[in-house]
Amino acid sequence: MTLRGSQARTSGQAAIRIGTRASALARTQSGLVAEQLSEATGRDVVLVTVSTEGDVNTAPLATMGGTGVFVSALRDALLADEVDLAVHSLKDLPTYAQDGITLAAIPTREDPRDVVVARDGLTLGELPQGATVGTGSPRRVAQIEALGLGVELVGVRGNVDTRIGKVTSGELDAVVLARAGLTRLGRLDEVTEVLDPIQVLPAPGQGALAVECRSSDTELAALVAEALDDPNTRAAVECERMVLAELEAGCSAPVGALAEVVEGEDGPELWVRAVATSLDGALAVRRSASGPYDDPIGLGRKLAAEMVADGAHELLNPAPHS
Numbered sequence: 001m002t003l004r005g006s007q008a009r010t011s012g013q014a015a016i017r018i019g020t021r022a023s024a025l026a027r028t029q030s031g032l033v034a035e036q037l038s039e040a041t042g043r044d045v046v047l048v049t050v051s052t053e054g055d056v057n058t059a060p061l062a063t064m065g066g067t068g069v070f071v072s073a074l075r076d077a078l079l080a081d082e083v084d085l086a087v088h089s090l091k092d093l094p095t096y097a098q099d100g101i102t103l104a105a106i107p108t109r110e111d112p113r114d115v116v117v118a119r120d121g122l123t124l125g126e127l128p129q130g131a132t133v134g135t136g137s138p139r140r141v142a143q144i145e146a147l148g149l150g151v152e153l154v155g156v157r158g159n160v161d162t163r164i165g166k167v168t169s170g171e172l173d174a175v176v177l178a179r180a181g182l183t184r185l186g187r188l189d190e191v192t193e194v195l196d197p198i199q200v201l202p203a204p205g206q207g208a209l210a211v212e213c214r215s216s217d218t219e220l221a222a223l224v225a226e227a228l229d230d231p232n233t234r235a236a237v238e239c240e241r242m243v244l245a246e247l248e249a250g251c252s253a254p255v256g257a258l259a260e261v262v263e264g265e266d267g268p269e270l271w272v273r274a275v276a277t278s279l280d281g282a283l284a285v286r287r288s289a290s291g292p293y294d295d296p297i298g299l300g301r302k303l304a305a306e307m308v309a310d311g312a313h314e315l316l317n318p319a320p321h322s
């Protein structure tokens with residue numbers, strides 16, 4: 001795909017190359033970023049498809065080194081100067097920084113909640129005992145088990161179409177997905193329930209995108225930040241990701257976190273809520289806190305410290321049975 005910017009013919013500047021994964025969702029997300037960037041800067045923008053281990057290998061993510069399988073091939077393409085920008089789902093990004101890579105922009109996030117797509121328009125609570133609910137995410141498994149509905153959680157992987165297809169075909173009674181993915185793919189009408197974050201907290205960063213560039217490309221980083229960055233989304237996801245980092249958990253750990261900017265008495269404040277669970281959902285530490293808008297990192301640290309004091313590390317890394 002090539003988007004012709006309004007400045008293209010006069011400026012003589014090369015097109016900005018955006019690296020994207022090949023899935024329909026990734027291409028849609030990258031396309032949105034390409035459109036916004038072209039519109040805001042007048043530059044030509046092209047999409048370049050890069051295949052990643054997470055797309056090629058359909059084994060459970062936890063067996064592939066979990067963190068970052070969707071991310072590293074795009075970063076390699078950036079560092080090799082094959083593309084100028086990489087667009088990721090922010091929740092797939094490892095919490096630690098990588099040398100040479102700058103998180104140039106975090107655009108305005110979509111609704112971060114998880115949703116259910118079930119047969120016959122049903123909600124989770126309406127499904128019969130023993131009904132099969134598909135998800136590959138330990139975070140979703142644990143929090144849904146904790147609801148005590150008597151449904152059977154079944155591991156599924158694959159793109160959005162594959163997962164919803166298992167409900168359409170009758171193989172599963174329901175699947176759980178990120179609402180944001182369905183919004184971007186124009187498939188919101190298939191949602192049968194939106195899960196309340198009080199019961200099922202989304203992954204840190206869910207619903208947000210990350211636009212990365214080479215750290216040496218300071219001019220492009222500034223251009224992209226100016227065109228795409230949303231300060232409220234950035235504050236919220238920095239806080240959520242700090243909770244995850246402080247709990248020393250990766251992107252496939254049973255940790256949920258959701259922060260929001262709210263209007264306080266003296267201006268904007270941050271609100272954050274988080275959960276860490278045992279894998280079977282039997283034990284959970286849930287906490288919430290609020291703090292100053294301009295210190296999302298401090299608030300994330302504070303909340304994580306409270307969760308650690310409540311035993312979050314023991315839940316996430318149980319001692320082996322003797």
Ligand SMILES: NCc1[nH]cc(CCC(=O)O)c1CC(=O)O
Pocket residue numbers: 089090091092176177178180181205206207208209
């Ligand atoms: N786990 C893969 C993944 N990474 C980002 C999204 C959805 C889009 C988003 O959260 O921004 C999904 C699919 C899903 O969880 O249903």
